[in-house]
Amino acid sequence: MTSIAIRDINKHFGDFQALSNINLDIGDGELVALLGPSGCGKTTLLRIIAGLENPDSGAILFGGQDTTHVHVRERHVGFVFQHYALFRHMTVFENIAFGLRVKPKNEQLAEPQIQRKVHDLLDLMQLNTLANRFPAQLSGGQRQRVALARALAVDPKVLLLDEPFGALDAKVRKELRRWLRRLHDELHIATIFVTHDQEEALEVADRVVVMNKGNIEQVGAPNEVWEEPTSPFVYEFLGDVNSFHGRLNAGEMQINLNGQITTIPAPDHSTACNTDAVAYVRPHDCDIQRNIHNTSGFEAKLSRIINIGPIARLEFLLPKASDTAEEKIIEVQIPATRQRENHYVVGETLLIVPQKVRIFA
Numbered sequence: 001m002t003s004i005a006i007r008d009i010n011k012h013f014g015d016f017q018a019l020s021n022i023n024l025d026i027g028d029g030e031l032v033a034l035l036g037p038s039g040c041g042k043t044t045l046l047r048i049i050a051g052l053e054n055p056d057s058g059a060i061l062f063g064g065q066d067t068t069h070v071h072v073r074e075r076h077v078g079f080v081f082q083h084y085a086l087f088r089h090m091t092v093f094e095n096i097a098f099g100l101r102v103k104p105k106n107e108q109l110a111e112p113q114i115q116r117k118v119h120d121l122l123d124l125m126q127l128n129t130l131a132n133r134f135p136a137q138l139s140g141g142q143r144q145r146v147a148l149a150r151a152l153a154v155d156p157k158v159l160l161l162d163e164p165f166g167a168l169d170a171k172v173r174k175e176l177r178r179w180l181r182r183l184h185d186e187l188h189i190a191t192i193f194v195t196h197d198q199e200e201a202l203e204v205a206d207r208v209v210v211m212n213k214g215n216i217e218q219v220g221a222p223n224e225v226w227e228e229p230t231s232p233f234v235y236e237f238l239g240d241v242n243s244f245h246g247r248l249n250a251g252e253m254q255i256n257l258n259g260q261i262t263t264i265p266a267p268d269h270s271t272a273c274n275t276d277a278v279a280y281v282r283p284h285d286c287d288i289q290r291n292i293h294n295t296s297g298f299e300a301k302l303s304r305i306i307n308i309g310p311i312a313r314l315e316f317l318l319p320k321a322s323d324t325a326e327e328k329i330i331e332v333q334i335p336a337t338r339q340r341e342n343h344y345v346v347g348e349t350l351l352i353v354p355q356k357v358r359i360f361a
Ligand SMILES: Nc1ncnc2c1ncn2[C@@H]1O[C@H](COP(=O)(O)OP(=O)(O)OP(=O)(O)O)[C@@H](O)[C@H]1O
Pocket: 013, 018, 036, 037, 038, 039, 040, 041, 042, 043, 044, 045, 196
């Protein structure tokens, strides 16, 4: 069932269009990431869903009910922000209990129930030993867990997280990502989280919504957006990629790479007639060969080898074809074991053979 329906949302700030015709359905108990570069409108969309910002047009429905004009307090959403200021003068326990204590009189729980609820949340978030500490006595990761517990205390229908782990170091972020996933699997609250970190989105979310300049570029399961990007933007945004400009003609693409001409098959473009196109190849989808006369590919000189644990990153520099042209670097990733077996060395000329190419005309 749909938990949140976003219908034709538009939002301007002055002349600037921050969101254009956004449509999206979030299922019950789904964990969705809004992913995109800085300024693409992620936070604005989250704030509109929360009721902190009004759209110019369009509607937000919670469980089928139009909530576009319902006040933020009545929407039953839980929030966690990047720098979510916990109350400095309150203990962890009191911070978590806060939302329960400020409820209207007719909804308030009795003190023993509040105590039980906060203790349950402390258990869930493994914060028991920290209940009496003040925020200043916690690490960044612990503070964000308290912020999550505080958001959950009021039984939100929807959880909205804006770069919740953004300010933390890489190791703590990774730990909290696992946390969020586990917590979500236990509680099944529809959750939307904003991130500009593709790894975070791909690792944690059930579905990823890739945004660009106020538009949704693609929505899909993490492996779907990673394996089958539907636009050059998504290709470039999700991971490293080599791009080659060229021309398409009747199912073939001719690429002129700094004077070296290569033809690659383009079966999806059989009707193309002298059309400009860009071919994208991920560094790990390139093979390299020593025998450069066998297959079609790009001949290039190995200019740098970077070993990163199990992976060897090989950089190939293609010299300028003319004074006005630019140098081009092609990046190839191979398993470190393969590099050790073959001993590729800086300065040798190899053949780069693209294995999986995606062409956009
Ligand atoms: N209150 C405002 N007044 C004017 N412009 C705004 C306002 N809020 C946001 N914007 C603009 O709208 C655009 C989208 O902002 P938004 O915060 O939604 O982006 P974002 O994708 O969340 O970026 P980031 O990852 O940097 O937080 C930006 O260009 C921003 O400058």
